[in-house]
Amino acid sequence: MGFWRHYVFSTDHKMIGLQYLFTGLVFLLFGFSLMMLMRWQLAYPGKALPLIGSWFGESRMPGGVMLPEFYNQLGAMHGTIMVFLAVVPIAFGAFGNFVVPLQIGAPDMAFPKLNAASYWTYFVGGLIMFASFFVPGGAANSGWTSYAPLADIATMGQTVWLFGMVWLITSSLLGSVNLITTVVQCRAPGMTWMRLPFFVWTQLVTGFLLLLAFPPLESAAVMQLMDRLAGTSFFLPSGLVISGQMLKATAGGPDLLVGGGSPLLWQHLFWFLAHPEVYVLVLPAMGVVTEIIANNTRRPIMGYRALVFSAFAVGFMSFLVWAHHMYLTGMGTTMSTFFQTTTVIISIPSMVIMAMLVLSLWGGSIRFNTPMLFALAFLPMFGLGGLTGLPLAFGITDTYLHDTYYVIGHFHYVVAPGTIFAIFAGVYYWFPKASGRMMDETLGKVHFWGTLVCMNVIFFPMFIQGMAGISRRWYDGGATYDLAKNYLHLNAWMSWGAWVMALVQVAFIVNFFWSMKRGRKVSDNPWQATTLEWATPSPPPHGNFPAMPTVYRGAYEYSAPDCAEDFLPQHQPPASATMGATT
Amino acid sequence: MSIKAVHLLFITLATLLALGFGVWCVQFQPAGNRALYVGLGAVSFAAAAGLVAYGVWFIRKLKREGML
Amino acid sequence: MTVEIPYGVQERPDTGLWNAKLGMWLFLASEVMLFGGLFASYATLRTYAPDWPKGSDFQNIPLGTFNTAVLITSSITMVMGWASLVMGQFGKFRLYMGLTLLLGVLFLGIKATEYRGKFEHYGVTLADGTVVTGHVESQDASRVVLLPDAKGGAAHEPMTLARSQIKRMIVFGPWYNTYLALYFTLTGLHALHLLAGVLVNLYLWGPGSRMWQREPERFTHRVECAGLFWHFVDLVWIFLFPILYLL
Ligand code: HEM
Numbered sequence A: 001m002g003f004w005r006h007y008v009f010s011t012d013h014k015m016i017g018l019q020y021l022f023t024g025l026v027f028l029l030f031g032f033s034l035m036m037l038m039r040w041q042l043a044y045p046g047k048a049l050p051l052i053g054s055w056f057g058e059s060r061m062p063g064g065v066m067l068p069e070f071y072n073q074l075g076a077m078h079g080t081i082m083v084f085l086a087v088v089p090i091a092f093g094a095f096g097n098f099v100v101p102l103q104i105g106a107p108d109m110a111f112p113k114l115n116a117a118s119y120w121t122y123f124v125g126g127l128i129m130f131a132s133f134f135v136p137g138g139a140a141n142s143g144w145t146s147y148a149p150l151a152d153i154a155t156m157g158q159t160v161w162l163f164g165m166v167w168l169i170t171s172s173l174l175g176s177v178n179l180i181t182t183v184v185q186c187r188a189p190g191m192t193w194m195r196l197p198f199f200v201w202t203q204l205v206t207g208f209l210l211l212l213a214f215p216p217l218e219s220a221a222v223m224q225l226m227d228r229l230a231g232t233s234f235f236l237p238s239g240l241v242i243s244g245q246m247l248k249a250t251a252g253g254p255d256l257l258v259g260g261g262s263p264l265l266w267q268h269l270f271w272f273l274a275h276p277e278v279y280v281l282v283l284p285a286m287g288v289v290t291e292i293i294a295n296n297t298r299r300p301i302m303g304y305r306a307l308v309f310s311a312f313a314v315g316f317m318s319f320l321v322w323a324h325h326m327y328l329t330g331m332g333t334t335m336s337t338f339f340q341t342t343t344v345i346i347s348i349p350s351m352v353i354m355a356m357l358v359l360s361l362w363g364g365s366i367r368f369n370t371p372m373l374f375a376l377a378f379l380p381m382f383g384l385g386g387l388t389g390l391p392l393a394f395g396i397t398d399t400y401l402h403d404t405y406y407v408i409g410h411f412h413y414v415v416a417p418g419t420i421f422a423i424f425a426g427v428y429y430w431f432p433k434a435s436g437r438m439m440d441e442t443l444g445k446v447h448f449w450g451t452l453v454c455m456n457v458i459f460f461p462m463f464i465q466g467m468a469g470i471s472r473r474w475y476d477g478g479a480t481y482d483l484a485k486n487y488l489h490l491n492a493w494m495s496w497g498a499w500v501m502a503l504v505q506v507a508f509i510v511n512f513f514w515s516m517k518r519g520r521k522v523s524d525n526p527w528q529a530t531t532l533e534w535a536t537p538s539p540p541p542h543g544n545f546p547a548m549p550t551v552y553r554g555a556y557e558y559s560a561p562d563c564a565e566d567f568l569p570q571h572q573p574p575a576s577a578t579m580g581a582t583t
Numbered sequence B: 001m002s003i004k005a006v007h008l009l010f011i012t013l014a015t016l017l018a019l020g021f022g023v024w025c026v027q028f029q030p031a032g033n034r035a036l037y038v039g040l041g042a043v044s045f046a047a048a049a050g051l052v053a054y055g056v057w058f059i060r061k062l063k064r065e066g067m068l
Numbered sequence C: 001m002t003v004e005i006p007y008g009v010q011e012r013p014d015t016g017l018w019n020a021k022l023g024m025w026l027f028l029a030s031e032v033m034l035f036g037g038l039f040a041s042y043a044t045l046r047t048y049a050p051d052w053p054k055g056s057d058f059q060n061i062p063l064g065t066f067n068t069a070v071l072i073t074s075s076i077t078m079v080m081g082w083a084s085l086v087m088g089q090f091g092k093f094r095l096y097m098g099l100t101l102l103l104g105v106l107f108l109g110i111k112a113t114e115y116r117g118k119f120e121h122y123g124v125t126l127a128d129g130t131v132v133t134g135h136v137e138s139q140d141a142s143r144v145v146l147l148p149d150a151k152g153g154a155a156h157e158p159m160t161l162a163r164s165q166i167k168r169m170i171v172f173g174p175w176y177n178t179y180l181a182l183y184f185t186l187t188g189l190h191a192l193h194l195l196a197g198v199l200v201n202l203y204l205w206g207p208g209s210r211m212w213q214r215e216p217e218r219f220t221h222r223v224e225c226a227g228l229f230w231h232f233v234d235l236v237w238i239f240l241f242p243i244l245y246l247l
């Protein structure tokens, strides 16, 4: 009983955060594995996959050679799993749950039972997505974007995908309601808004994005389900001909399909979610990086207020840029003009955040530990991702770049060496809080440098291929296309980059489990940090703080003048601070 | 915002709906059955008046009970 | 061991809120976006449709109007139930909450008959291409007895059609046209919300009301949250009724 209560059906935000972390990391590895399979087909199209090729069965890889249908399943599920089951659950579910209540001085989340419910709905959604590989026809195969009409007429896996999404959307709804309420209501005495660590702000904005952007996707999912199960034509135009046959209604009554639906409507509803979603992916990452940079430069973060307002500006604007994914759909130039403008506007606050973080390094006495290395690498990697977004923002350049590997390169630079680096940074940084032990620095550095090199080997060539015009949707990586022939050798490079990167992750996995049992024991505040999560034992007890903390100052009082130590914790009463200064 | 304010907002919108429906009944009703729709329209206008009266009563009651 | 969460019942002085109320409002904000997505889809699909049927060709307006009145009344009883608790009158709360429940169930019942009516209605394409819509009185392997819809005071007598005369016969399901697709999706989702509201209210009326003895303030808060949700669901109907029945 004790075990189940403590580890499984817990309502303690720290345990739920760890559940999110473990599940999310497992899905991260799983999603990565799907991609490694695809990379074989891209590097060596049509060749049998050695050793493990026979594991996948005749319906997926006959004789070890990947079928196009299976390739499409892998692609769609890689995107879905990475975004909805790995990165968001870790960045928002795990870090938000574990760190936010500690940083604001709360005993738990505002609604602990709802919190557990949100984890378990996520878990069920994940199981459904995983199970979809085993239904007839395999998993969803219309891309993570599920564009209609393709997805409307796809195999059964798409229906399962839609049901899975409904669970995941419910989970994120419960999670975001909980997090926002917690931040608004459960701040400790003295924790005024402008004393919140920037990480908490990013989580708050992320909460609003999840709360408001996901529901329209849910309505779209309901309509797509109706199309697939009840014979409606929300996203099916009239007169659709497939393989020479007029399309019939998929289900329900008659053999007649009314048509008259709009495939573009799906895209609008999908991107109305999915653009804010990309900021859901990146805002928490910026928050993590800010905490770690402030801590390891030992100086206050630059322009705290500018950071806060920029985070809000980004959050707000992210609802107004969605159709920059749709310049080529024929939605019209007026629409394009509007969305080009908003897209350029949103780069400004993102740029402000980046500039503040870079400027914060100025004059700091930097400690190059593993979390800091990951946080530092985030800056140029995310920067590259953001910069390559600009040519995509303009219809005229996007007309050429759209749907090429350039787009894949762009968003992977923001999410993979960007957000995922921030996730690793966060894991190394808060590991001692969760376990009372440090992760090993040597293994950490091996992990960091290996991953950094591999990430760039994987993703940089994509810009080159994309600018050469290689489409992101080709199943053979371009082997049968003349225009690609000078760039084909890059495919093997990228694939080997991915496989070597998998090996490098072993360093992380070993480090993680080994340190849990054997890592160096540390004090409550091993990084000499100022924020409240370090003002309680490691791991923190149930209820978090032995006594309710009171907050006296902002979150980043590093190297304050008239102070003996180079950091001044938020909860330290002013009197003792002066004493410290005089002794 | 408490349920009191929400309720008043709701009653306001319901009143507008009743008025709108009344107009619809008189002006845009489907062909045939004219008498039925004129009757419905009259009832709807009466309902609008009733909702306004109820709203006023509700505010007064809140004041009386010290809930405002 | 349970942890005491601050401001579960009391208002936090600087925000003026207790936790569940804020949570409820956030939830409702996301619900607005959910229905907003569907309303926006309605507007889009209708704007770009070459023609659009009149709601009254498919709906029983007097019945729909009555149902609207039922729902508006239920919001009034709901708020009365909450006010009774604030005034400490538990008996009156039970009465008003009971009424709210009955009205909610009545609404769902009428909705169900409306749905059933749709599934007895057909659009029949005759061999010569004309389309007759109407209520199917009876049908067997050789013939169909159809009571055509009265349009513009036309003849209103059952007609018997031999199967050979009929090219195609489609029931008024969601697949019939985009209008009905939207009708079923929107009202179906609304009905699910109402059902959820009924279940919550049933709990608060029945076993959940024992909390009144122990923690009257917390119980009043719960009823207020349920009332906010109930009002939201009713408000959605106030928008659904005109767009689906009248316009
Ligand atoms: C800061 C400036 C940014 C600009 C101007 C920008 C612009 C764009 C544009 C115009 C596209 C559509 C390209 C096409 O399909 O032709 C795109 C795709 C994408 N962007 Fe960005 N972006 C920026 C930042 C980000 C960030 C921060 C993220 C995520 C963390 C992100 C994630 C994505 C994703 C996931 C896609 C592709 C989705 C798909 O088609 O599957 N972007 N970006």
Ligand SMILES: [Cu+2]
Residues within 6 Å of the ligand: A274, A275, A278, A321, A322, A324, A325
């Ligand atoms: Cu975007």
